[in-house]
Amino acid sequence: MTTNRTFTMIKPDAVANGHIGGILDKITSAGFKIVAMKYTQLSRRDAQEFYAVHRERPFFGELVQFMTRGPIVSAILEKDNAVEDFRALIGATNPAEAAEGTIRKMYATDIAENAVHGSDSDENATIEGAFHFSGREIY
Numbered sequence: 001m002t003t004n005r006t007f008t009m010i011k012p013d014a015v016a017n018g019h020i021g022g023i024l025d026k027i028t029s030a031g032f033k034i035v036a037m038k039y040t041q042l043s044r045r046d047a048q049e050f051y052a053v054h055r056e057r058p059f060f061g062e063l064v065q066f067m068t069r070g071p072i073v074s075a076i077l078e079k080d081n082a083v084e085d086f087r088a089l090i091g092a093t094n095p096a097e098a099a100e101g102t103i104r105k106m107y108a109t110d111i112a113e114n115a116v117h118g119s120d121s122d123e124n125a126t127i128e129g130a131f132h133f134s135g136r137e138i139y
């Protein structure tokens with residue numbers, strides 16, 4: 001994966017609340033091209049590995065429970081400056097602090113159930129994309 005790509009998940013809260021369509025519309029309207037996408041559910045092991053960087057945090061158990069409780073949509077997105085522009089589009093981790101018009105402001109519930117994931121660096125975008133997709137699934 002090249003550096004004009006980022007990785008996202010529409011998290012179980014947003015899927016359960018019927019926001020897949022609204023969120024994908026925000027993403028494509030902002031100029032991101034979908035180069036891989038799937039509807040899937042994380043196992044406990046998947047979620048623990050994906051969020052391993054947070055394993056010592058007090059919310060880790062809650063995070064794994066949340067991320068495994070229902071289906072998600074995972075995708076790789078392409079655009080110039082993808083990682084930074086996508087973090088701007090989703091807004092702050094805590095939706096109470098997210099800017100007006102951002103995906104988290106529009107669709108997230110709280111700091112834990114915050115509707116979407118966005119990679120925080122080019123390096124992590126590559127790692128996370130490869131965690132979720134095989135080469136044959138990426139266009």
Ligand code: ATP
Nearest residue numbers: 059062063092093111112113114116117118119120
């Ligand atoms: P993400 O990595 O999902 O895009 P982020 O980079 O904005 O989110 P991180 O600090 O990486 O935020 O936290 C990962 C996820 O852990 C958050 O998106 C949220 O679901 C959960 N989380 C973060 N902080 C808290 C907290 N204080 N209490 C409960 N859950 C939290």
Ligand code: MG
Nearest residue numbers: 117118119120
């Ligand atoms: Mg993060």
